[in-house]
Amino acid sequence: MASAPRMSKYSIFSLVRNALAYHEGWEQVWRSPEPKPEYDVIIVGGGGHGLATAFYLAKEHGITNVAVIEKGWLGGGNTGRNTTIIRSNYLWDESAGIYEKSLQLYEGLSQELNFNIMLSQRGVLNLAHNLHDMRELERRVNANRLNGIDSEILSTAEIQDFIPIINTSPKSRYPILGGSLQRRGGTARHDAIAWGFARGADQRGVDIIQQCEVTGIRQSRGKVTGVETTKGLIKAKTVGVVVAGHSSVLAGMAGFRLTVNSYPLQALVSEPIKPVLDTVVMSNAVHVYVSQSDKGELVIGAGIDGCHGYTQRGSLHVIEGQLGALCELFPIFSRLRMMRQWGGIVDTCPDASPIIGKTPVGGLYFNCGWGTGGFKATPGSGWAFAHTLANGEPHPLNAPFTLDRFTTGKLIDEHGAAAVAH
Amino acid sequence: MSQVNRLPDGGRIDRDQSLAFTFNGRRLTGYAGDTVASALLANGVRIVGRSFKYHRPRGIVGAGPEEPNALLQLETGGRALPNQQATRVELYDGLSADSVNCWPGPDFDLMSGIGLFHRLTPAGFYYKTFMWPASFWKYYEHVIRRAAGLGRAPTAPDPDHYDKMNAHCDVLVVGGGPAGLAAAAAAAASGARVILADDQPELGGRLLSERAEIDGGPAMDWAAAAEAAIAGTEDAIVLKRTTAFGYYDHNFVGLIEQRGAILPDGGDRSRQRIWRVRAKQVVLATGAIERPLIFADNDRPGVMLAGAVRSYVNRYGVAPGKRVAVFTNNDDAYRTALDLADAGVAVAVAAVVDVRHDPSGDLVTQAMARGIEIVDGAAVTGVQGSRGVRGIEVMGLNEAGDGVTGAARDIECDVICSSGGWNPAIHLHSHAGGKATFDAERGIFLPGETLQAATSAGAAAGTFDLAGCVDGGAEAGKAAAAQAGYKKSPRRKNPKIATEDEAPLRLIWTVPTTAPTGRRGKHFLDQAHDVTAADVQLAAREGYRSIEHAKRYTTLGMAPDQGKTGNIPGMAVLGQALGVDNVGDVGTTTFRPPFTPVTLGALAGRDVGPLMDPVRMTPIHHWHELAGCTWEDVGQWKRPWYYPKDGEDMHTAVSRECKAVRDAVGILDASTLGKIDIQGPDAAEFLNRVYTNAWTKLGNGRCRYGLMLGEDGMIMDDGVTTRLADDHFVMTTTTGNAASVLEWLEEWLQTEWPELKVFCTSVTEQWANATICGPRARDLLAECTDIALDAESFPFMSMQDATVAGIPARIFRISFTGELSYEINVPASCGLSLWTALINAGDKYGITPYGTETMHVLRAEKGYIIVGQETDGTTTPQDLGMDWIVSAKKDFIGRRSFAREDNQRDDRKQLVGLLTDDPSTVLPEGAQITETRLERPPPGSTVPMIGHVTSSYHSPNLGRSFALALVKRGRERIGENVYLPLDGGVARAEVTGPVFVDPEGSRIDG
Amino acid sequence: MLLIPCPFCGEREESEFHQGGEAHIERPKNPDKLSDAEWADYLFLRDNKKGLYLERWVHRHGCRRWFNVARDTATNEIKTVYKMGAKPPRGLTKGRAK
């Protein structure tokens, strides 16, 4: 099948070589092919998860006759609008398994993709402001460590040492009682994840078809046969749907319902400033989290908006609330300014865990429900979903995350660990 | 005179008020009415900073929110303000400003060497490198981080405060230029409630910068009259220095007002105020933003926007240079040439370079008449002078506009006024989902369909002539008022405004030079982020073809100015690189709030410090405080955690309190418990449905414990409910869930069971609750009341009305500690009286106030659960061994879920007790449990867990530690050992039943 | 920032309300007769529609009444509100995500 179109590698040497040629020799990161009538596998949704799935299908399973179909521009969904926090310190074994796999993949991803994703393992600190928080953190840290995940408790004094600008005054309304730190956690450059996976998948022959919306899911005798799109019918016997906030819309096309609800989740950035914050700081109790990007902006988020929505924007009062909390935690941020705010559409599950696997329709698989926290899972989710699509059965890492768990009751309740978005 | 560029007269500055300020330590002066930018220009300062990536010298470009370069650090310490646009900061006496992103200063910047490597650092170069060796990225990152960022954060907490104002109006007009003034005046005249907001210190908009005339006089006279008329109408609010920063759903608009006399210091007032405006109708008269022509080295200090130069000349009395060239594709820029030519001898117009052949509008004719040289059909192909413009190279432009012809000619000049036309400021229109349509003739986006009740007027709507702006504004204002219900509008006469005939512009998106773009000089699109046309072309070449990809790959438009000048040219450059026919098809990136950056502290408002969140206080709160308790935050409540006596640590205090309750009597403030009054003939049936157990047969005056589940079968809340009469119950809930349980009950009543005749009313705060508890509780109570207290007259789980210490009370004999206990409820206002009466009377029994920690120890000794501690949203009554409370005879919320497969698993976690081998080891709550002795594994490998510790304390009554835990198959394991890998090694514990004290319940009656 | 017309109190700011999810999900009369899958359907499966969406709100900081709202989740336009127990107004019927 379609052999790798180009294979030029990125390196300091290629940069110098191209500089001498006025950068006119660079190849396309990905092609813009017209869809073929049929593929072995179609992936609907060109976000990080969809592209990672395509990449691992090609790389790990040798399946390259694959199309990724994206209605807008690749990476333009939640992948392009998240606050880039990466960590694996989840409570339950099932979650720990898949998120830790993901973090491990992240750790080698720049090299694997030959695309610098700027993984910055600067540590993620979760704050506790009351005894209940403290207990929950302690429980999670203990569970993490038995699951082989680095995690530690910091005292208030240690937090102050670690982050000199944080307000640990016992007089604040909700004083900081302690925190948990995952040092391997951090951030990565979100766009680079999408672009790196896209480039890697494209190099292995995957067709990435942008500006092409899936409008229907064709089935025959309970099995999927293809998808209708704004560029016509495209056939495939295996279809993986990875459309995050739009999952219910796609499920509706296929004739079933999901357990997800779509909400706006907002984030904002401050104007860029010189480095003041070297760690990701999150607080459930006062509802805010913040990190500083390599470019200098503070990247700030909180919980989801109060009502369903597909508008990709949210309500100002949510932002107002989160900034009250932020200025309490970091009084020196009060005079900095918000430069831009935006929203994404997150698909939340009742137990704050994802759904990755089979659906009532044969050959049709869904990967959704990552809600406020799936960026960190991107490589792991793609890796496991690729396995699922390639084998028709889930990998043990994603086997617990079935849609069926809502029938059996075997939920994986990660509300505590999922936190205020992340 | 030090202000070398100050014109001898003119401008709206107050020359009698001289203001001293410093720039990078240099002492300078300006006048009241100046901005920092105009004052710097007046003083001949050209280089104000260094560019983001290449550290090129940069000067002032604009005169308003479009400014990409002049971002200054204002003041220091706690009052520091980074990244302030010099064009928007009003000058004040003593102002101190510094350049950002350069060291030691903008004139000589050590980092400027970076520029030499510019060829190695095109857009996105970092994605392609810094990957080897893998472990080195963190060092590279460190360097990148230090190099990035602009200004510096303050170094101390903000000394200022901020506030907010909610406001409502019929018509909100954003922008106080001619269109906005006309709109607001028309709307106000109709009787509508009007808010007019403008971000400048004076109303007038562009009129402040122009020499326009209305009705034969200066246009600003007309503006002043309009302002007076608006301000004179009842209910109109005119807000200056107020920026509409975001337009949200349902006509909600956020404004930010600068209130302090000077920007960095609010004085006594809030420094800034957020106005949260809900308008019936909005008129957007936000004007237009000029865009530059994109030519080689168009970032040299001295290259400015033509309209901005007009502002400096007319508004601030400053000529930014001595010999000024104009480079334009339209007629409007000729106004700059004319105004400069009229400004006096101090400044000369070198030439107007026009990309059009034979330009012909009225203004062109005037310029010719003034003897200004016009070089038509020409392009600026190069700029001389790297630290400031010294001259330009001009060549002919070919027919297609993509190449140059003829011989190069140099023109000496020190300022270049560049104009590529004006873009309507459609930002606000777009924030809340409004569409934009492309006008290919003029190369601009116009406001299209909107989801909001809004109209755009004036330049914001693409009307560029003054008469049209005034007229369109008035029409829009009138129509908006009519939409809001104010139909009558007084007749108005259109003011007389002469309109010059202007010829169409010629769209040249990148001005060609003698070499392909990027090979000779740099064509900057986004000066703030150092993004060039070549960068965008590279993005296109590499496949980042969507405007959104190109934006993110090059960072075009992502700086604090959000691409106000560069985005549209950037879009066009991309369109041309992709070869699309209509560059408008490329589309814009999404406009997002805020229009200009908004202070985080202002968005937080007054919800910081002591007002960050209410502290809920019980009626006895201040007694506890005087008693020196430590507090526990429970939701918004403060509850006494424990009461340390002099020198006591927590452990000693809690032990003392625990002993007192088991040996004598303790007293607890339980006022925070939720209390819900439930009345109606169907009240018992209702309880049957919301609780797991049965309620119909509960006798009057009797109490019963209940568990409430979610429909998923998991425990949600618990509490004791008492029957006061056949049709009257009072329910208690946990402190944290008081509000949510009431809402839950209402939800079921209102949405699912409207046929039930039941009313619920919260009485949580109606009652104060002092709970006395311990073997001497009866003796104590007997001293304060007349009712019979023996176990027969007042049995466990019953309630009586009585008088306690003279106060009418409801006494509940229920117990959360296993001891004889009376929960005495009195009207809240009497809570403190009751408490002090009991404390006084209890003195001889050794009464001891105890806090939540002791309460937790005591209840755990009895194996009583706490929702949220022994449960975590995945716990069923059966898991806790509470099958006894689950009725098999009736349906209730959550019951059906028990039958599901996962609830039938035999390895579910069950509540048990744990006793460590070492009685002094208090296990950490949250410790995980293993079946066999296993150390904590090295990272990367795992150890199977079978449960975790939910509660763990030292018990003075047991003389040892104990714990409750949820353990897989826990009840089967009673008597076996389990292990807990901890920080200091592995602890071993025996699994026991969950009840440690008085399993027979013999203490309950005292 | 929605402006929600409470059918009882009139137009009020979104922050006074709480959204309670999809409307018209009736509790099954006889849960025991349902299969686990049917029960899961009632408990968890939702239309989560993009476009016209029927949802329940409670005026939490106002009159504390629950009511229904027909809102377009793609634009946030509120078409109408109606009381609990009332059928959705004509033309605004419940349906799958589109």
Next chain:
Amino acid sequence: MVDPYLRQSPLAHLHLDARAANDADLVGAGLRLSERAHLGMINVRGVAADPAFAPAFKKATGVELPTAANTTAGKADGVHAIWLGPDEWLVITPPGREHALADKLRAATKALHAAVTVTGEARTVIRVAGANARDAIAKGCPLDLHPRVFGPGQCGQTILGRADMLIHQTALDRKSGAPSYDVFVLRSFAEYAWTWLEDAGREYGVQVVAAKG
């Protein structure tokens, strides 16, 4: 009946009387605050559509049942009724009269589906008056309090800062013509609400005035 000396309003510890005495000669304060402590309050639930309900209510209280949304009936310094919702009202009485009135209400509605609950202990009332009363409240209340929309006798349950509030515009101030409001808050939030209002009023000048009951 409880002796009054036993009772403490939720703001008692702020010693407002002393502050009022202190502020007595203050002129020009734009915001005047006082606590109307210990007002009697009765929460009444009933079915407005039941034709017997409004008459029963009137009979017991002497006040017309306000059935229009956001309205009140009766005199703000005597017995009055505040609309809380379609089936919920708050009856306000002068201090000490609530139990007797509640009994009357219970008797009058005995045959109806109604619930009568004394709830005055759960709240306190802060009277907010002065030329800037509306401005101060508007800093944290999303309701439109403009006189064209919200006049004397009107009420609303809404938010003040981060607390719930029931606001009732009692009258126009005789001196200034400015509206005066009764702000009802739960007693646990009383100190927050008071502090919040004082803080909001700082720029206008705040005068603590003695309560008139």
